[in-house]
Each structure stands twice: as structure tokens, then as C-alpha cells.
Amino acid sequence: MLNRLRRQGGDSGAKAGTVPRRRHLPPPSRLRRERSALLRHHEQRVLDLGGLVLEMYRQDRFRQDVVHEQAAEIVSLEERIREVDRLLSARASRSTPGLCCPACGTPHHAGARFCVTCGQALAAPAAP
Numbered sequence: 001m002l003n004r005l006r007r008q009g010g011d012s013g014a015k016a017g018t019v020p021r022r023r024h025l026p027p028p029s030r031l032r033r034e035r036s037a038l039l040r041h042h043e044q045r046v047l048d049l050g051g052l053v054l055e056m057y058r059q060d061r062f063r064q065d066v067v068h069e070q071a072a073e074i075v076s077l078e079e080r081i082r083e084v085d086r087l088l089s090a091r092a093s094r095s096t097p098g099l100c101c102p103a104c105g106t107p108h109h110a111g112a113r114f115c116v117t118c119g120q121a122l123a124a125p126a127a128p
Helices: 002-008 028-059 064-095
Strands: none
Touching: 028 064
8 A cells, every 4th residue: 555655646755665664563461451441341332232222122112223323333342352352362473473273373372282263173282
């Protein structure tokens, strides 16, 4: 995309021929805090949606557009949670290469025998 901007002349601050700086992953502590906050917010939104639907039922005034809007917000929160999980996995796989499932790439702890995501048997650790 940066090359496209350069060709169009949209990136006047970048010098021709320079390589854009690689963005680094945020620290795991910040990602974990964000994930915790997102999970709390997600849980609250799900509870709110349940209360909203119940109240609509009680009043016999169901508005599908309102429910759809609230559900879409919850889905967007879930997508962000998955994105943060991927960033945490990428961070973990950078620091401990070889501790990932060969089938799905999910990171696992040392000594694990099976992948928690797909159930694939992991390579047995070498005996000392």
C-alpha cells in the first residue's frame, strides 16, 4: 500500500527508496490488560442484550433492528478479542519458537502432549 501511495504521490513525507519501519508488537502485558477489559465489556454487553430482549418480550414490542445493532456490537468486540489473541500468540511464538502446534499454529506450553485447539498430538520432548 505504501508503494501505491508513493506512486500516486500521496506520501510526500517518505523519501523514495526508503523501506517503511516495521511495526512492533505491543507488550504482552498491555495486550493482556486490553483482553481482560474487552472480556469484561463483552460480558456486560451480552447481559445487557439479554435484559433488552426480555424487556421487549414483556412489553410485547420486539424491535429486531435494535437487537441486531446490539448484537453487531458484541460481534465486533469478539473480533477484537480474537485479534488480541492472535497478537498474543504471535508474541509468544516469537519468544518461544517451536512451542506451536504444527497443524494449527496455536502456541502451547512446554511439556504439552496435545494441542488444546485441534487435539493434534504434539512431538514428544527429547529425553535428556
